[in-house]
Amino acid sequence: MERLHNYLGPSFAVAAEGLSSSFSSQPLDSVWERHSKLQLFCMILSIVLWVFCFTAAITAITISRTRYAGHKRSLSSRMTKDEAPGVSIIRPLRGIDSNMYENLASSFRQDYPLFEIIFSVAQPNDPAIAVVKDLIKKYPKVDARIIIGEKNVGINPKINNMIQSYETAKYDIVWVCDSNVYVDPGCMGRSVDKMMKPGVGLVHHLPFGVRPQTLGSELELMFLDTVHAKMYLFINWTGLASCVVGKSNLYRRSDLNKVGGLAAFGKYMAEDNLVATAIFNMGYKHEMTSDLAYQSLGSMTPSDYFLRRARWTRIRKYTVTAATVVEPFIEMIGCGLVASYGFNLLWNIHMLNFLAFHVVFWFLVDWTMYQALSGEKMDNLRGFLMAWCLRELAALPLYTYAVVGSTVDWRDQTFLLLRDGTVKALTSTPSTKATKTIVPGSPSSTPPSPTTAAFWANTMVPQSTQDSLRKFFRRPAVISVVRSTLAVIHFLVDILIKSQRNGNEDEDGELSDGNISEENVRSNVPEKEEILKLQKVPLKQRVSSSNIKNKKYAFDYDGDDSSATESELVLRRSSRLKTSGRSKFQKHATFESEDDEGRILMRHDRSAEEDELSKAVEPYLSDSLSRRGRTRRVDISNTSQFLSVP
Numbered sequence: 001m002e003r004l005h006n007y008l009g010p011s012f013a014v015a016a017e018g019l020s021s022s023f024s025s026q027p028l029d030s031v032w033e034r035h036s037k038l039q040l041f042c043m044i045l046s047i048v049l050w051v052f053c054f055t056a057a058i059t060a061i062t063i064s065r066t067r068y069a070g071h072k073r074s075l076s077s078r079m080t081k082d083e084a085p086g087v088s089i090i091r092p093l094r095g096i097d098s099n100m101y102e103n104l105a106s107s108f109r110q111d112y113p114l115f116e117i118i119f120s121v122a123q124p125n126d127p128a129i130a131v132v133k134d135l136i137k138k139y140p141k142v143d144a145r146i147i148i149g150e151k152n153v154g155i156n157p158k159i160n161n162m163i164q165s166y167e168t169a170k171y172d173i174v175w176v177c178d179s180n181v182y183v184d185p186g187c188m189g190r191s192v193d194k195m196m197k198p199g200v201g202l203v204h205h206l207p208f209g210v211r212p213q214t215l216g217s218e219l220e221l222m223f224l225d226t227v228h229a230k231m232y233l234f235i236n237w238t239g240l241a242s243c244v245v246g247k248s249n250l251y252r253r254s255d256l257n258k259v260g261g262l263a264a265f266g267k268y269m270a271e272d273n274l275v276a277t278a279i280f281n282m283g284y285k286h287e288m289t290s291d292l293a294y295q296s297l298g299s300m301t302p303s304d305y306f307l308r309r310a311r312w313t314r315i316r317k318y319t320v321t322a323a324t325v326v327e328p329f330i331e332m333i334g335c336g337l338v339a340s341y342g343f344n345l346l347w348n349i350h351m352l353n354f355l356a357f358h359v360v361f362w363f364l365v366d367w368t369m370y371q372a373l374s375g376e377k378m379d380n381l382r383g384f385l386m387a388w389c390l391r392e393l394a395a396l397p398l399y400t401y402a403v404v405g406s407t408v409d410w411r412d413q414t415f416l417l418l419r420d421g422t423v424k425a426l427t428s429t430p431s432t433k434a435t436k437t438i439v440p441g442s443p444s445s446t447p448p449s450p451t452t453a454a455f456w457a458n459t460m461v462p463q464s465t466q467d468s469l470r471k472f473f474r475r476p477a478v479i480s481v482v483r484s485t486l487a488v489i490h491f492l493v494d495i496l497i498k499s500q501r502n503g504n505e506d507e508d509g510e511l512s513d514g515n516i517s518e519e520n521v522r523s524n525v526p527e528k529e530e531i532l533k534l535q536k537v538p539l540k541q542r543v544s545s546s547n548i549k550n551k552k553y554a555f556d557y558d559g560d561d562s563s564a565t566e567s568e569l570v571l572r573r574s575s576r577l578k579t580s581g582r583s584k585f586q587k588h589a590t591f592e593s594e595d596d597e598g599r600i601l602m603r604h605d606r607s608a609e610e611d612e613l614s615k616a617v618e619p620y621l622s623d624s625l626s627r628r629g630r631t632r633r634v635d636i637s638n639t640s641q642f643l644s645v646p
């Protein structure tokens with residue numbers, strides 16, 4: 001201090017002394033003295049956790065800004081047919097997915113000299129077959145075929161569906177790509193480049209949620225594009241463990257066959273990460289390219305979101321137990337609560353002050369992460385904030401619900417999870433469901449909601465508790481409290497949206513240009529051919545008065561009507577249209593605004609109580625978010641040709 005005094009003069013020395021007394025070992029010493037060993041242990045752990053979460057997030061943002069900033073043309077796509085290693089794309093299909101035509105077409109458009117596409121469909125009456133046949137006709141030069149029928153090598157329906165494609169594939173490298181995934185034309189070339197690097201056994205692509213049309217899909221988007229992307233990128237960057245989600249994966253059959261081939265994984269539900277772990281344990285690395293696996297989210301309800309997330313958390317608890325235990329603490333609320341305790345002990349920061357800082361900081365990180373991945377500056381901060389808050393608030397209840405249950409639903413089938421990670425089928429109803437015709441208005445058109453039933457059946461809550469809970473929620477007082485809460489939410493969301501609309505009059509006017517009437521739409525039920533055409537409508541295109549009605553169907557068809565027959569789809573469409581108002585059609589008569597039909601109308605028939613909240617909040621929230629979606633998609637089309645089909 002004396003030296004400082006000499007060099008810098010007295011004023012600097014005073015300041016330095018002040019600083020050193022506030023951050024010196026003095027208060028830290030007292031921290032060590034004041035608290036028990038257990039408290040100190042918890043304090044250190046919680047601070048390490050907080051630092052870990054933000055380190056992971058900042059690493060993920062850096063990766064997003066560098067790796068996903070642009071694509072390089074691959075070396076292997078410039079090779080001749082004789083030089084390039086062949087690739088067999090396997091697309092397991094079941095029912096119609098959101099944006100299916102474009103997703104599947106993206107496989108045909110791969111810029112690569114030697115590949116084949118095998119579409120696997122389990123049931124001969126699956127409506128996906130018509131879409132595939134149309135694509136095969138459209139791209140006659142591409143080596144593509146459909147395999148219809150499944151082979152039971154276990155319980156996993158996706159493996160049973162695609163096992164014949166796997167076994168009869170022409171090439172050693174297989175690329176398993178889910179039906180709801182769109183990839184860039186250069187994706188195969190870049191992936192093969194990585195596969196050819198020494199020591200690489202698997203190449204995967206980061207799932208990235210796009211095209212949300214409803215509140216449920218907005219929540220799913222928020223999960224995929226923020227917390228999931230952060231952890232996924234970070235864990236894979238460290239390379240310490242296998243962390244692979246099976247939306248889009250390439251690996252060699254010759255490697256997997258060493259551990260029994262794909263069939264050996266048929267008894268497990270989450271085959272994706274288990275296949276990846278097997279390859280990892282053989283000593284091969286996993287690599288990622290600059291490609292995203294764009295997952296079209298379509299019209300999910302909040303319950304669809306809830307059940308989808310619960311499904312995979314439940315499965316993960318038996319397959320990656322340690323990571324599942326840590327999961328609640330890498331969520332914003334869990335991490336914040338724990339860290340506020342740690343920082344309170346360390347620096348005596350009030351827990352609420354810390355939490356306020358933490359929430360804002362976490363939000364900014366997620367927002368930056370989303371923008372870095374989507375490659376655009378997002379203008380709708382409020383819409384993003386609302387969806388973000390809802391997802392964060394739902395995360396811990398969802399986790400709790402998920403870990404206590406042991407049954408899962410996957411595309412109309414229910415499975416019981418066993419402790420060894422395997423599953424047992426509880427129901428199997430694929431073919432009958434697909435052929436059933438639903439007549440609107442008849443009793444058969446409103447079966448008990450499968451998701452509501454599953455929600456209760458899935459929990460470990462005893463029947464008596466369930467009954468008393470139901471009774472509780474039917475009490476008039478409870479109903480009026482719920483109604484008032486919804487009214488307040490409505491009111492607040494309304495104010496937010498309206499304040500946001502100020503100055504956006506031209507946008508709203510633009511949206512109301514499409515003069516669609518309900519009658520116009522209802523009287524035009526499309527034929528099979530028409531439905532196929534509608535899948536091809538480029539979603540960027542603006543609605544003109546002549547083709548408005550067709551595009552409206554395209555939107556409906558765009559929804560995830562898994563396992564529905566064409567007639568069911570047509571009937572669902574017309575019943576949806578009956579329930580929607582004319583003004584809504586007019587307001588959202590552009591494609592870029594992500595039409596609202598799917599949003600206000602549910603994918604499945606649902607009980608009124610179940611969708612009460614979604615009905616209340618959705619029109620406001622999705623409307624607000626649709627503007628974000630619009631900006632984003634235009635940008636994606638510039639950078640990755642996503643949705644910019646000629």
Ligand SMILES: CCCCCCCC/C=C\CCCCCCCC(=O)N[C@@H](CO[C@@H]1OC[C@@H](O)[C@H](O)[C@H]1O)[C@H](O)/C=C/CCCCCCCCCCCCC
Pocket residue numbers: 052158178228231232235238240241242243244245246247269270271272273274312313316320323324326327330
């Ligand atoms: C202090 C250490 C902290 C470590 C924190 C780790 C926390 C990890 C948390 C999250 C990981 C993100 C992964 C979330 C996956 C969500 C989706 C999912 O569950 N998918 C499963 C099923 O996917 C479907 O499978 C069928 C297929 O057809 C479908 O298309 C798929 O969607 C999938 O099986 C899950 C895989 C996730 C594996 C996670 C492995 C985590 C390993 C953690 C290792 C920690 C290393 C820490 C390094 C510092």
Ligand SMILES: O=c1ccn([C@@H]2O[C@H](COP(=O)(O)OP(=O)(O)O)[C@@H](O)[C@H]2O)c(=O)[nH]1
Pocket residue numbers: 091092093094157158161177178179180308410411
């Ligand atoms: O019974 C089934 C269920 C799913 N799938 C396929 O498995 C993939 C992933 O399904 P989904 O999108 O439902 O899984 P998620 O991404 O929701 O986990 C898709 O290609 C489906 O077509 C299948 O072939 N049969």
